[in-house]
Amino acid sequence: MAGVHDGHRGSSGGGILIDEYLVDLDRRLHGCGRFKADLLAEARDGLRDAADAYRAGGWSDEDAERRAVAEFGPAPVVAREYQAELGMLSGVRTLWKLVLGVPAMQIAWDYARILTYGEWTQLPTSTPDWYRVVAHASHGAVFVVPVIGLLALLGTRWLSRRLDAVRLARFCGILIALAVGINVASVGLLIGATGVVDVSRLFLSVPCAVLMVAWVLLSIRLVVLARRSWGGYATIVA
């Protein structure tokens, strides 16, 4: 558990009561480990500073820590605020993956297809009209998803000045779910439709096949991150 047990004890150190409190807080938080460790490190510093101030005022080590923990607030109350913040930090990271990752995969696949296979006119099988509609919709989604992501990033910054952390986390979670949902639907639809028309089109060349697998894995990863983001929000409002 990074950020909780790496302190020394005594003056300026986290004692047992502070450590226990941080373990409790850590247990209640769900999200990216790096962000969580950073938030908990700052919480530990604040608790140590408070305990030091009480020690300097003549309190015993135990009483100083007890007062520091008490004024920090009940763990369920504090965890709610921390979870909202943790959810936002993770959400922003997911949004950047959507904004950069989704179009990057599309562009990489298109270039790989042009360089390693060539024009679509070389295809040995005919392309039905309905498939063209699906392909256009899927390509459109590749641009819609990052636009939603960018709007969410801008909205998150603007709303951070106007909404409390919980409502902000809900806003972010909804937009991530929307963007990830559109991405998964478009990738699934395109792969499914291609499989129906001519499955060999999924494997035009080795680089194209590798990039297709990477695209699917990225989409699955985004679903996991979106679920985690929404799960964090659900924890706050539960």
Add this chain to the structure above:
Amino acid sequence: MKADTLRGHLDALLLAVLDDRKLHGYAIIEALQLRSDGALDLPTGTVYPALRRLERAGWLASEWDVVSGRKRRTYRLTRSGQQALAAERAEWREFTTVIGGVLGAGS
């Protein structure tokens, strides 16, 4: 003063404490308590996430610094934060003038 009363003004209070100086989390809490003569009754643990939110809003910037021999995350106002603080102060002056005028009239 109760936490619920404070919550609506917490952002402005945090910005005001950081006006023209750089402080770490606990120093910000101490400054809040000092300026309010200890009247601010707020779980201090809620201040740290609020600082992060203000940073995401672009009003604060933070970095890990060594303060008194220990590594701490310190915060300072950005230009945008200074503008927000000025706006909050103007709004507060207007609010107190209007409300004070009405409430004071009965005495």
